[in-house]
Amino acid sequence: MVLRVLQGMLGLLLLAQSSVAGAALSIEIIGAGENQIPVAIVPFGGDARLAQAIHEVVAGDLQRSGLFRLVDPAGKLPREPAEVSYPDWLVRGADALAIGSVASNGNGVIEARFRLLDVIRQTELAGQAVSAGNDQVRAVGHRIADLIYEKLTGDKGVFSTRIAYVNRQGKRFSLIVADSDGYNEQIVLAQNEPIMSPAWSPDGRSLAYVSFETGHAVVYVQSLYANQRIVLADFRGSNSAPAWSPDGRQLAVVLTREGNSQIYLVQADGSGVRRISSSDAIDTEPNFSPDGQYLLFTSDRGGSAQIYRMPSSGGEAQRMTFGEGSNYSPRHSPDGQGFVFTHFADSKFRITMQDFKTGQMEILTAGGWEKKPSFAPNGKLILFSSEARGRGILATVSSDGKVQRHMYTQSGDAREPVWGP
Amino acid sequence: MKKLVIGIVLANLLVACASEKPKEAEKPAPAPAAAPASAPVTASAPAPVVEQKAVPAPVVGADPLNDPNGILAKRSVYYPFDVSAVQDADKPVVQAHAQYLGEHADRKVRVEGNADERGSNEYNLALGQRRAEGVKKMLVLGGTKAGQVDTVSYGEEKPVASGHDESSWSQNRRSDIKY
Numbered sequence: 001m002v003l004r005v006l007q008g009m010l011g012l013l014l015l016a017q018s019s020v021a022g023a024a025l026s027i028e029i030i031g032a033g034e035n036q037i038p039v040a041i042v043p044f045g046g047d048a049r050l051a052q053a054i055h056e057v058v059a060g061d062l063q064r065s066g067l068f069r070l071v072d073p074a075g076k077l078p079r080e081p082a083e084v085s086y087p088d089w090l091v092r093g094a095d096a097l098a099i100g101s102v103a104s105n106g107n108g109v110i111e112a113r114f115r116l117l118d119v120i121r122q123t124e125l126a127g128q129a130v131s132a133g134n135d136q137v138r139a140v141g142h143r144i145a146d147l148i149y150e151k152l153t154g155d156k157g158v159f160s161t162r163i164a165y166v167n168r169q170g171k172r173f174s175l176i177v178a179d180s181d182g183y184n185e186q187i188v189l190a191q192n193e194p195i196m197s198p199a200w201s202p203d204g205r206s207l208a209y210v211s212f213e214t215g216h217a218v219v220y221v222q223s224l225y226a227n228q229r230i231v232l233a234d235f236r237g238s239n240s241a242p243a244w245s246p247d248g249r250q251l252a253v254v255l256t257r258e259g260n261s262q263i264y265l266v267q268a269d270g271s272g273v274r275r276i277s278s279s280d281a282i283d284t285e286p287n288f289s290p291d292g293q294y295l296l297f298t299s300d301r302g303g304s305a306q307i308y309r310m311p312s313s314g315g316e317a318q319r320m321t322f323g324e325g326s327n328y329s330p331r332h333s334p335d336g337q338g339f340v341f342t343h344f345a346d347s348k349f350r351i352t353m354q355d356f357k358t359g360q361m362e363i364l365t366a367g368g369w370e371k372k373p374s375f376a377p378n379g380k381l382i383l384f385s386s387e388a389r390g391r392g393i394l395a396t397v398s399s400d401g402k403v404q405r406h407m408y409t410q411s412g413d414a415r416e417p418v419w420g421p
Numbered sequence: 422m423k424k425l426v427i428g429i430v431l432a433n434l435l436v437a438c439a440s441e442k443p444k445e446a447e448k449p450a451p452a453p454a455a456a457p458a459s460a461p462v463t464a465s466a467p468a469p470v471v472e473q474k475a476v477p478a479p480v481v482g483a484d485p486l487n488d489p490n491g492i493l494a495k496r497s498v499y500y501p502f503d504v505s506a507v508q509d510a511d512k513p514v515v516q517a518h519a520q521y522l523g524e525h526a527d528r529k530v531r532v533e534g535n536a537d538e539r540g541s542n543e544y545n546l547a548l549g550q551r552r553a554e555g556v557k558k559m560l561v562l563g564g565t566k567a568g569q570v571d572t573v574s575y576g577e578e579k580p581v582a583s584g585h586d587e588s589s590w591s592q593n594r595r596s597d598i599k600y
Contacts, residue, residue: 194575194576194578194579196542196543196546196576196578197542197543210546212575212578215573216573216574217546217574217576236572237550237554237572237573237574238546238547238549238550238573238574240543240546240547241543241546254543254547256547256550256554256574259554260547260550260551260554261546261547261550261551282544282547282548282551284543284544284546284547285541285543285544298541298543298544300503300544304503305503305540305541305544326503326540328540328541328543328544329541329543342541344539344540349539371541372541372542415542416542
């Protein structure tokens with residue numbers, strides 16, 4: 001089903017220049033989307049003086065999305081529209097062309113000016129100046145890639161967003177926040193006890209997660225900017241599976257304080273704990289719908305683990321998944337039309353999507369050890385954990401299942417990934 | 422004399438091992454290392470010192486918890502995939518601990534539930550918790566007071582076997598009774 005086309009070179013190129021991140025990364029792209037837009041990203045004037053060339057970040061972002069085919073500029077280096085000879089780019093098959101220049105103003109700030117040109121109509125599609133601190137070159141590149149992506153596809157780009165995941169190396173667990181391409185890793189928490197289930201607050205300023213540092217599972221909420229955290233839930237047994245409501249005011253969590261694992265709502269400051277699921281089975285992994293009205297969750301009340309849906313105020317639950325195997329870790333799509341989850345059958349875990357209206361299951365990955373999917377904010381990509389070369393890795397798949405990307409961190413097993421705002 | 426000293430050393434080792442997991446007790450590594458080292462040295466002067474400490478041990482050692490061959494030395498129960506009920510084969514083990522704890526109200530245990538790596542991390546945390554709660558329920562039914570038993574789940578986070586096959590998974594689907 002998935003064509004194995006390895007294009008590791010670009011990943012390695014980026015790797016060599018990202019020593020700032022501290023953790024190396026290599027990236028493989030598998031498969032190709034239909035109707036890829038051919039686009040040429042010309043090296044920016046002044047790029048060579050930066051620690052990281054901006055056009056490489058832009059090109060890497062666009063290529064990894066699976067929606068673009070990069071056209072080699074073959075030595076042509078126009079910086080201004082007046083320097084562009086459109087027939088040259090038409091011959092190469094480029095539909096669009098990005099040119100630009102970058103300058104440092106001397107106060108530690110760089111400014112990149114870029115233009116996106118329509119080669120066929122010979123017009124300018126977009127032009128913008130993006131500035132940032134000179135240690136933020138990658139962020140500038142992601143911003144430009146977002147603008148190009150939005151202009152050419154009509155959807156919002158997600159290259160400036162972040163992800164969180166857990167890295168396990170032997171008994172060492174680290175909670176990590178990184179750019180959506182896996183670079184710029186920052187360690188939020190590192191310890192010799194397990195960490196699970198990071199969850200982004202809707203404003204991207206806090207992470208809820210589960211840590212075993214006191215000997216059992218406790219839910220914490222940590223601010224990423226103020227470097228402070230609170231205990232959200234610490235009752236007897238296990239406290240886990242935090243999920244934010246869309247307004248960020250409350251979280252759904254799973255507690256065992258009354259015996260079995262049940263879903264509770266709690267205010268973001270840890271007050272007002274209220275049970276909302278009522279089964280004698282396991283109810284876990286709650287996830288709010290984008291309008292906040294419903295929760296999807298995993299339950300084995302029917303004998304095997306399946307996905308259910310219930311009003312977020314409590315009430316009757318409806319079973320959503322049927323058929324062979326068991327299902328875990330549901331997450332709503334950003335448009336609320338469906339959900340993605342982990343499907344386990346024939347000894348394999350696969351990332352699977354289901355539409356609420358049709359109830360049709362669509363398997364997106366070939367099958368192996370593919371778990372814990374979460375949507376990018378634009379709904380076009382799904383981040384999940386996978387396994388390759390004997391290690392846990394991060395991976396993305398386009399929501400049509402056509403393009404996969406594997407991200408290899410330097411060492412250890414990457415697990416429990418989640419895409420942030 | 423020599424025989425006696427070695428016997429005492431072994432007795433001490435057995436007492437020390439009894440509080441460990443049975444699997445670790447099978448490891449013979451420390452015994453041969455300790456025995457030859459101490460035997461020649463204790464042949465003369467230090468012998469009476471060892472004797473004073475060691476002689477009461479077998480007499481007082483009536484606590485069945487410390488009997489390495491007794492049923493209480495078994496402190497783990499195992500499960501099939503996605504099952505949290507204590508299996509028939511393991512019931513006598515749990516019942517023996519229940520009786521012991523019922524007779525020793527001052528003793529406390531923590532039941533630690535674990536799962537294999539299949540399923541989701543969160544589901545497995547819940548499954549491990551349910552396994553631990555199941556053991557606790559059986560302990561309480563067998564005469565233990567609820568306050569003597571604490572439960573915790575590690576889900577799939579702390580595997581004792583790290584392979585990705587049934588021989589590892591079967592060891593990781595487990596509840597441990599820890600004194």
